[in-house]
Amino acid sequence: MKGGGYFPRDRAWHPPPCAPGYKSSVLRSPEKPLIAHDSTLSEMTGPVFGSDRLGPLDADLIRNAMVDGEPVGPRLLVHGRVTDESGRPVPDALIEIWQANAGGRYRHVTEKYIAPLDPNFGGCGRTVTDAQGAYRFRTIQPGPYPWPNGPNDWRPAHIHFSIFGRAFAQRLITQMYFEGDPLIPHCPILNAIPDPCAVESLVAPLDRNAAMPMDALAYRFDIVLRGRRQTPFENKTEGS
Amino acid sequence: MPQPLNIWKETPSQTAGPYVHIGLTPSVAGLQGPFPDPGTEIAGPAARGERIAIEGVVHDRHGAPMRDCVLEIWQADARGVYNSPDDPRYGERDPALFGWGRAAADLQTGLYRFETVKPGPVPTPLPGGRTGVMAPHALLWIVARGINIGLLTRVYFADEAEANAADPILSRLEHQDRRAALIAPREAAVGAAPPVYRFDVRLGGPHETVFFDA
Numbered sequence: 542m543k544g545g546g547y548f549p550r551d552r553a554w555h556p557p558p559c560a561p562g563y564k565s566s567v568l569r570s571p572e573k574p575l576i577a578h579d580s581t582l583s584e585m586t587g588p589v590f591g592s593d594r595l596g597p598l599d600a601d602l603i604r605n606a607m608v609d610g611e612p613v614g615p616r617l618l619v620h621g622r623v624t625d626e627s628g629r630p631v632p633d634a635l636i637e638i639w640q641a642n643a644g645g646r647y648r649h650v651t652e653k654y655i656a657p658l659d660p661n662f663g664g665c666g667r668t669v670t671d672a673q674g675a676y677r678f679r680t681i682q683p684g685p686y687p688w689p690n691g692p693n694d695w696r697p698a699h700i701h702f703s704i705f706g707r708a709f710a711q712r713l714i715t716q717m718y719f720e721g722d723p724l725i726p727h728c729p730i731l732n733a734i735p736d737p738c739a740v741e742s743l744v745a746p747l748d749r750n751a752a753m754p755m756d757a758l759a760y761r762f763d764i765v766l767r768g769r770r771q772t773p774f775e776n777k778t779e780g781s
Numbered sequence: 782m783p784q785p786l787n788i789w790k791e792t793p794s795q796t797a798g799p800y801v802h803i804g805l806t807p808s809v810a811g812l813q814g815p816f817p818d819p820g821t822e823i824a825g826p827a828a829r830g831e832r833i834a835i836e837g838v839v840h841d842r843h844g845a846p847m848r849d850c851v852l853e854i855w856q857a858d859a860r861g862v863y864n865s866p867d868d869p870r871y872g873e874r875d876p877a878l879f880g881w882g883r884a885a886a887d888l889q890t891g892l893y894r895f896e897t898v899k900p901g902p903v904p905t906p907l908p909g910g911r912t913g914v915m916a917p918h919a920l921l922w923i924v925a926r927g928i929n930i931g932l933l934t935r936v937y938f939a940d941e942a943e944a945n946a947a948d949p950i951l952s953r954l955e956h957q958d959r960r961a962a963l964i965a966p967r968e969a970a971v972g973a974a975p976p977v978y979r980f981d982v983r984l985g986g987p988h989e990t991v992f993f994d995a
Binding site: 549552554556557558560566567569575577578579580581582584585586588595605625627628638639649651663704709712713714715716731733734738740742766768 | 796799816864879907984993
């Protein structure tokens, strides 16, 4: 499909670069305004990732770092669809996720939180959306954890998502939260988003119909990437 | 009430956080697998064009190196064709160039480095149905703890003065003295190593890097 530029980002829907409640953002945000321009060919294109480079366990975080047993914690299926702002499915979108284990501990060289590592859990996975834009991961419910921002700030349980659409203009990193988590209203990172409706769009509902009986609960997290203008007035014959 | 437009809202961005390496560059986090770090080969050995490296440090508003950031690059091949079906010249692309790369800054020094080939000038549609030519450049996208929405900038090359002077994006900067922050100087090649274009990124201050909303 050929088209024009991508819909401009609604920057008021996203967290502002500098959100003083999230202290790290103050020194890690630009001082000057962004320079806006319509998408050029550089932003209208992007890398294409085939599913051929995926391994059989890449989307199964329950098993992809297993050493000698099942990882600890509630077993989950996380699934959803990637569409664009016009509602069209985005196939072949690479999704990469990472998360803490059930105790809220990340497997990372710089992490020193007291909660233990799980020898059978790594915390990263990836997949590619199918022709309908659908994806699914199997994983463990991540735990909340404390972080040095305010004197007693805790992150709600979350899974980090990195998504590629078909254009670099659509590149997005976000976090998925869990319905009913009491820490959500207290999170400075989530509350950097000004619009409560935008905050809610990051909270995945429990999806009982998708649960795997006697195995895993399910949460559904749909993702919307930027849409693209159509160019019906271009002076070219369709299909030529 | 007018008819509804039925436009969905983009999923809001959230910071990649301090543990971004687990998901994007697992080996830097200390993970062995489950898969190798993606994006380490931008240009295969057979790729056309001059072999180069792009390296630098991202500095916060206080001037400190952001040693935990992760960067991605997206570029055309030596003849200015992107490895994407949405490039009208896709059929002429260099099959040895993937065009996308990812690197974590060094956790001790903050230095990032990409090894690739130098991209060519890129024709692009411009508003009003015109076509323009962009000087050789690479998109650079930066995420880290404290970055609420990925920062997009462009790396241009200092030895392309003529093309840079005519570039439609550089030309639209209101403050033309900011161009310098987008143009990477070329350092002398040492031995057999590829020449290095140095591209430091600065948040804040009079020499702040230009970031785009595109």
